[in-house]
Amino acid sequence: MTIVEVLKLSADYLQKHGSDSARLDAEILLADVLGLRRLDLYLRFDRKLQEDELAAYRSLVARRAKGEPVAYLVGHREFMGLDFEVTPDVLVPNPDTEVLVQRAVAIAREVGAPLRVADVGTGSGCIAISIAHYAQNTAVWASDISPQALAVAARNVAQHGLAGRVHLEPGDLMRGLSGEFDLVCANLPYVAANANLPAEVSAQPSRALFAGDGGAALVRELLAEAPARLKPGGRVLVELDPSILTAVADVAGHGFAGHRVHRDAGGRERVLEAWS
Numbered sequence: 393m394t395i396v397e398v399l400k401l402s403a404d405y406l407q408k409h410g411s412d413s414a415r416l417d418a419e420i421l422l423a424d425v426l427g428l429r430r431l432d433l434y435l436r437f438d439r440k441l442q443e444d445e446l447a448a449y450r451s452l453v454a455r456r457a458k459g460e461p462v463a464y465l466v467g468h469r470e471f472m473g474l475d476f477e478v479t480p481d482v483l484v485p486n487p488d489t490e491v492l493v494q495r496a497v498a499i500a501r502e503v504g505a506p507l508r509v510a511d512v513g514t515g516s517g518c519i520a521i522s523i524a525h526y527a528q529n530t531a532v533w534a535s536d537i538s539p540q541a542l543a544v545a546a547r548n549v550a551q552h553g554l555a556g557r558v559h560l561e562p563g564d565l566m567r568g569l570s571g572e573f574d575l576v577c578a579n580l581p582y583v584a585a586n587a588n589l590p591a592e593v594s595a596q597p598s599r600a601l602f603a604g605d606g607g608a609a610l611v612r613e614l615l616a617e618a619p620a621r622l623k624p625g626g627r628v629l630v631e632l633d634p635s636i637l638t639a640v641a642d643v644a645g646h647g648f649a650g651h652r653v654h655r656d657a658g659g660r661e662r663v664l665e666a667w668s
């Protein structure tokens with residue numbers, strides 16, 4: 393079978409098994425098996441697959457059909473135009489989170505002077521690393537309660553050559569981080585315990601997903617803790633789901649001078665920005 397034939401069959405199969413990005417999934421997995429870039433598949437549509445290539449590809453497509461995220465199958469994921477190692481120990485970086493990073497980078501560029509940034513619940517390190525990469529005036533201290541996640545983040549920090557500017561610390565929320573910050577960023581777990589999730593989401597670590605109080609508990613705790621850790625004029629950016637916005641804005645209304653909400657590319661309320 394040729395590349396074009398295999399892609400058609402596998403995309404149909406993945407779509408029947410519930411993937412809403414079936415063609416893209418099929419292409420990413422095939423490019424991985426063949427050691428090509430995804431777009432190169434289009435230049436070699438008539439190339440025939442060897443038996444061993446087909447066998448390896450079938451196995452990946454079958455795992456994808458059962459709900460394993462593509463990023464876990466190929467071991468990496470693009471976020472903010474950068475490539476991140478991803479394992480089942482970390483949340484798969486999500487494009488919805490880019491709005492938080494873009495706002496953080498805009499703030500950092502506006503300020504211009506050296507900025508101390510915290511990234512709470514860093515997972516793969518995608519937020520901390522992207523901010524440090526795109527805003528040269530930042531130094532980032534990133535925490536996570538999961539030692540396994542921090543090991544993945546450490547490899548990503550090294551891979552992006554940022555060991556001098558992104559520092560990883562184990563700990564609960566900001567307790568492992570010392571000093572005061574100009575900017576505190578966080579994409580903490582905010583899914584309610586009883587949520588009905590698609591297989592590819594529930595395949596991700598539960599401590600990266602779930603929080604008490606209908607999903608609001610950890611974000612609320614951070615917003616209560618953060619004001620004492622901000623420098624004068626400091627800001628907080630937290631990712632949220634629109635369903636917890638009211639509960640979260642209530643805490644922000646007490647500890648901060650003001651707050652506003654940023655929407656993601658799909659128009660949903662996604663990031664709360666609060667200032668001291």
Ligand SMILES: C[S@@+](CC[C@H](N)C(=O)[O-])C[C@H]1O[C@@H](n2cnc3c(N)ncnc32)[C@H](O)[C@@H]1O
Nearest residue numbers: 483513514515536537538564565579580581600
């Ligand atoms: C939703 S994931 C986000 C990961 C990464 N920031 C991203 O945007 O892809 C949340 C992360 O917070 C970590 N976490 C959960 N509870 C925490 C806590 N109490 N203190 C610090 N980190 C925590 C999890 O281990 C997980 O890596």
